[in-house]
Amino acid sequence: MLSRVTYQIELFLLSLSFFTRIPVPASVPYSTERMNQSGRYFSLVGLLLGLICYGVYSLCALVLPEHLSILLMMVCSLLLTGAFHEDGLTDMADGIGGGMTTERRLAIMKDSRIGTYGASALMMALLVKYSVLSSLAMQTSMLQLLLIGYGLSRAVAASLIYDMPYVSDAQTSKSKPLASRQTTRELGVLLFFGIIPCIGLDLSTLLMIGCVCCLLRFALKRWLLRRIGGFTGDCLGGVQQIIELTIYLILAATMIPQITYL
Numbered sequence: 001m002l003s004r005v006t007y008q009i010e011l012f013l014l015s016l017s018f019f020t021r022i023p024v025p026a027s028v029p030y031s032t033e034r035m036n037q038s039g040r041y042f043s044l045v046g047l048l049l050g051l052i053c054y055g056v057y058s059l060c061a062l063v064l065p066e067h068l069s070i071l072l073m074m075v076c077s078l079l080l081t082g083a084f085h086e087d088g089l090t091d092m093a094d095g096i097g098g099g100m101t102t103e104r105r106l107a108i109m110k111d112s113r114i115g116t117y118g119a120s121a122l123m124m125a126l127l128v129k130y131s132v133l134s135s136l137a138m139q140t141s142m143l144q145l146l147l148i149g150y151g152l153s154r155a156v157a158a159s160l161i162y163d164m165p166y167v168s169d170a171q172t173s174k175s176k177p178l179a180s181r182q183t184t185r186e187l188g189v190l191l192f193f194g195i196i197p198c199i200g201l202d203l204s205t206l207l208m209i210g211c212v213c214c215l216l217r218f219a220l221k222r223w224l225l226r227r228i229g230g231f232t233g234d235c236l237g238g239v240q241q242i243i244e245l246t247i248y249l250i251l252a253a254t255m256i257p258q259i260t261y262l
Contacts, residue, residue: 012045014038019045021082040186043155043194050150050197053077054143070133074126088237089125090118095234096227105227106168109234125241132248139255145248147197148209153244155194156213157236162187164221167230205254212250213243 013024015038056076060069078086091109097117099105108115114122136145162182182190198206220239224231 010034011038012041015041015045016048019084020049020080022080037186039158039161039182040189041193042158043151043190043192046150046152046154047147047193047197049077049080050143050146052080053150054146057142057146066137067134070130070137074130074133085237085240086122086125088234089241090114090122091234092232092238093121094118102167102228106232109168109232125245128245129248132245132252136248136252136255140251144197144200145251148201148251149244149247151197152194152209152213152247153240155190156217156243157240158182158190159187159217160221160224160231160236160239164225165230166232167228168232168234205251208254209247209250212246216243216246 010028011034013028014030014035016022017024017028018035018038019042053073053076057069057073060072064072091111094111094115094117095105095107095109098115099108133142133145136142159182162184198209201209217239220242224235228235
């Protein structure tokens with residue numbers, strides 16, 4: 001029993017080391033199989049990041065205005081992940097927006113340079129995130145907001161591995177260790193940790209988030225299949241960013257007071 005728990009902890013630490021810049025013990029065993037299995041804890045890593053970002057926000061809010069606290073929290077988030085997912089969004093936008101063929105789109109995604117599509121997508125994503133979080137900060141629990149956004153978005157994005165083919169070059173892609181398909185059990189663990197922070201939301205908001213995330217996942221899956229025939233590591237990062245922003249927008253929409261017409 002203890003060995004099983006230890007094994008799961010090691011998988012979580014591998015996931016943490018892959019998706020963030022947070023240091024883990026050098027003694028954690030590594031193998032391609034272990035790295036692939038560690039994807040089940042992607043959403044749990046998101047919850048940890050949400051907790052850390054909330055801590056930064058809370059400390060900053062003690063001495064700084066709300067908008068500056070949120071800005072510094074976002075900077076911390078980028079530092080914690082090395083802008084891993086934002087880079088994926090940028091590359092996905094450049095590749096799919098600028099390429100005319102599947103081969104060309106995949107080639108552009110591997111290019112380290114940022115094009116117009118990528119720069120526009122990155123700037124708008126950061127601007128929307130800052131604006132929505134600033135709007136929601138005074139209306140709801142920032143802790144639950146971040147846990148839902150960070151955890152659920154990663155669960156939805158990583159779930160694409162379960163039922164989509166991997167199309168990039170495994171020797172150069174950032175998602176090489178996660179390219180194998182997930183088992184049903186791994187998908188269950190991933191979704192479990194992604195859904196946990198949603199507990200406590202009112203039923204209508206919960207249903208709206210669930211339905212929109214499912215529909216958006218379906219739409220993005222079909223779109224990626226048509227455009228490149230599957231997913232790449234950049235696509236997973238791009239989907240995570242899109243889902244996270246969508247969650248914040250839904251929460252903002254459900255908290256707008258109803259308008260009374262005279």
